[in-house]
Amino acid sequence: MAAMPQAGFTYSSTRITPPDYKKIVEDAEKDARRVIASRIRKALRPANPGVTLPAPILLNASLRPDLLLVEAANVVRQADAEIALWSDERNKALGSLWFYDQVLGLDQASGVTKTAYREILSKVLFGDAKVPLPATENNNELEILAESRGVAGLPHEEAIALLLEAAPLVVAARARRRVAVVYLQDAALALSEPPYEWDPDRIADHADIARKLVYKLKDAAAKRRDK
Template structure:
């Protein structure tokens, strides 16, 4: 595991997310530099994106639960560095853990984070809080709020969180790197000399017709159309 100087807790490794993402991106770019046919690029890019999505879904909930366990039950700070997410995204994760996805507004007014940070598979009940935002709670108040919200206390969370964070970070980077190749391939296949229909592209890439149309439109905007 690539790690950076630990600024969290001595027994918690901090993955070097910048290096992880850079390695994943370079791997994808190198692979696609050897694929010249647009149909082959589409097929492979769709596989990469779908595989990354499955990998993220398989690990992000467990990752988030481990992080929330460390914060609410042990008060570990700086977990955004271990997770490899922005401060706003980490704040949103904590809000979702306490209030659920149906909460109207964040407790501290921050913007909503990307959907990929939301899953907390066992955390769905709304906590009843009587004080200010959870960042100002005492340790006892945090633990009580976590218990009321149904946040599980994860044994060994400090050991599993870095590994899970690295997996999600790498998969997210692969997905991000492959998407432009998928989108450009869809656009090329829709034009002369190929002139594939949207339905044919969707069937070949194992995506929906709407997904194919959106991919084509994104590639057009990137081209400047």
């Protein structure tokens, strides 16, 4: 079953105008940096309110990597929670719009690649993004397949509204996460080196993350630094 146009199918006349995902990503990336910076500034704020801190405090992990570690980890956790919540809603909308309404262009409307879109449909059908989509010959077979797998059908306009609400939130959360992960990596590496020399257990405890993740974070930062 292709999630793209093919003979034997009648497709919906609906064409969903995608949000400006480029701007959504840019704004989300800026927001992640702003949030992390503002939280660090708050933690470093002097007792004397007349004393100000330098504005560009988040250029790297050299100032207070212990604070950067915590705040970056917090942004990642929040982004993960948003991705989990809104991905389910986005997927529900995509499943309904494709399997029951046969709307084209849903990959663009949801801000994902064609490959990711097919994987979403597989997850909707089978709960596993890696299971290939089965072949169907027409609209009726496609709908019967969806019904047999328990795919929920939503009213057409409701599904569109849900998609346009959920998809941008997923894209924005992923963008914030990407930014925060880089800072998390840099902070973990900085704390493992002089003058801090924290061991992985201490870094993991401080950030409230799994110990095995610390090694991955450090390795990623080291590879980026050594390029």
